[in-house]
Amino acid sequence: MHRRAVAILGRDADAWDAVQEVFERMINSGSQFRGDAHPMTYIYRVTTNVCLNLLRARRLREPSTLDTGTADHGAAEASQFLVVLSKHLSERELHIATLYFIDELTQDEIADVLKLSRKTIGRELNEVRERALALAEPPGKKVSHG
Amino acid sequence: MAEHLSKLVLDELAAGLATDAAALAHSRDCFQCRDRLAQFVEARNQARRDAPFEQVFAKLKTSHAAVESLPSAPKWRRRTFVFAPALAAAVALLIYIALPHPKADVTRLKGGASVRVLRAPDGTAVSSARPGEKVVLAVTSADQTFALVMAVEASGDINLVWPLGSPESARVAPGPEARLTPGFQVTPGSMALHAFLSKEPLKVETMRAQLEREVAEARRAGMSPLQAKAAPLVGVGRAMATLEVKPGS
Structure with a gap:
């Protein structure tokens, strides 16, 4: 959870805020968590949601700040990439972009995490890729696992 | 399993949540994935050693102890506190879920x-x-x-x-x-x-x-x-x- 939060947010302090928030949500919706067939997909979903909210809040709070206070340059770059994308993508597209570019998940895995059909993920991912390519080169090249 | 393990699967393995026999076998047999898994495990251990970990843990305990003590807390909310001690342990990112196998003793x-x-x-x-x-x-x-x-x-x-x-x-x-x-x-x-x-x-x-x-x-x-x-x-x-x-x- 902390590893992913750092990857998305690019800052260790913000990542710990995210970890705190994710656990709060897990406590307050324990039944959903326990009912999930794959708890890690639930954790991914909630962590992504929390981190993207924090990222949006940071963008509003610090509109001109780049990657200051960041220990990991790669994470900072990824975080900035998401900030740029967030201005152009819908909420769902941004989730898909995060899971695809940052976490390098397969389409099946993204479908599992977001509880959407593979077909939907495939369609929206094409649009996300096109927009991402138009905006900037992704910080992490997608590693294809077949 | 020809392809390498994804980060999601590696996270599951590192947390002890992986159930897929092929993934478990691959994590043992593929040296690349074994190395990556070791990195994920080390990242988890490092996070637990970091100072903010204790602060997060303390905040969770404090905030939920406070809510738990409220007599008028709605039932659904009170129920969640059955899991509060467990979640304290979950802060350590150690989550183990039973996986019943119907035919095994x-x-x-x-x-x-x-x-x-x-x-x-x-x-x-x-x-x-x-x-x-x-x-x-x-x-x-x-x-x-x-x-x-x-x-x-x-x-x-x-x-x-x-x-x-x-x-x-x-x-x-x-x-x-x-x-x-x-x-x-x-x-x-x-x-x-x-x-x-x-x-x-x-x-x-x-x-x-x-x-x-x-x-x-x-x-x-x-x-x-x-x-x-x-x-x-x-x-x-x-x-x-x-x-x-x-x-x-």
């Missing part, structure tokens, strides 16, 4: 934990015994350090098996498999043995209440209490073994 936990019944004299694993035989339980607890075992009988009665007479779970000996000594003498009537493994001691009565709910659920589904399914509990590893007790000769 031993249910393994994700992460490789399990409970077995051993015949006391020779240590042979058994799934059946006769009244009067002496058996001892053995748990594989990964890095969980406390164990509690309760027996559910066909009648639905729930009895503490280990540690006898204790109000909470007890520390188990370190090692790949811990024997829960002393053992016990088998009495008439088959039983389902439910093991609860955790980083922190668990209250016997809390786990008994959990089992009572599961027994009630099994009955509603038209099943025997022996077939009650072990529900996943956050921060608590669970394993189940059925001991069939045959009539004495």
Whole structure:
């Protein structure tokens, strides 16, 4: 959870805020968590949601700040990439972009995490890729696992 | 499995949540994925060593203790605090969920934990015994350090098996498999043995209440209490073994 939060947010302090928030949500919706067939997909979903909210809040709070206070340059770059994308993508597209570019998940895995059909993920991912390519080169090249 | 493991699967493996046999085998056989898994595990361990970890842990304990004490808290919210101690352990990112296997007499936990019944004299694993035989339980607890075992009988009665007479779970000996000594003498009537493994001691009565709910659920589904399914509990590893007790000769 902390590893992913750092990857998305690019800052260790913000990542710990995210970890705190994710656990709060897990406590307050324990039944959903326990009912999930794959708890890690639930954790991914909630962590992504929390981190993207924090990222949006940071963008509003610090509109001109780049990657200051960041220990990991790669994470900072990824975080900035998401900030740029967030201005152009819908909420769902941004989730898909995060899971695809940052976490390098397969389409099946993204479908599992977001509880959407593979077909939907495939369609929206094409649009996300096109927009991402138009905006900037992704910080992490997608590693294809077949 | 030809392709390498994704980060999602590596996270599952690092957390002891992976269930896919092919992924588990791949993580052992592929040196690249083994290395990446080691990095994920190290990242988890490092996070637990970081100072903010303790702060997050403390904040969670404080905020939820405060809400728990409110008498007017709505029921659904109060219920969540049953999981608060478990979630404290979950802050350590150690989440083990039981994975019942319908045909096996031993249910393994994700992460490789399990409970077995051993015949006391020779240590042979058994799934059946006769009244009067002496058996001892053995748990594989990964890095969980406390164990509690309760027996559910066909009648639905729930009895503490280990540690006898204790109000909470007890520390188990370190090692790949811990024997829960002393053992016990088998009495008439088959039983389902439910093991609860955790980083922190668990209250016997809390786990008994959990089992009572599961027994009630099994009955509603038209099943025997022996077939009650072990529900996943956050921060608590669970394993189940059925001991069939045959009539004495």
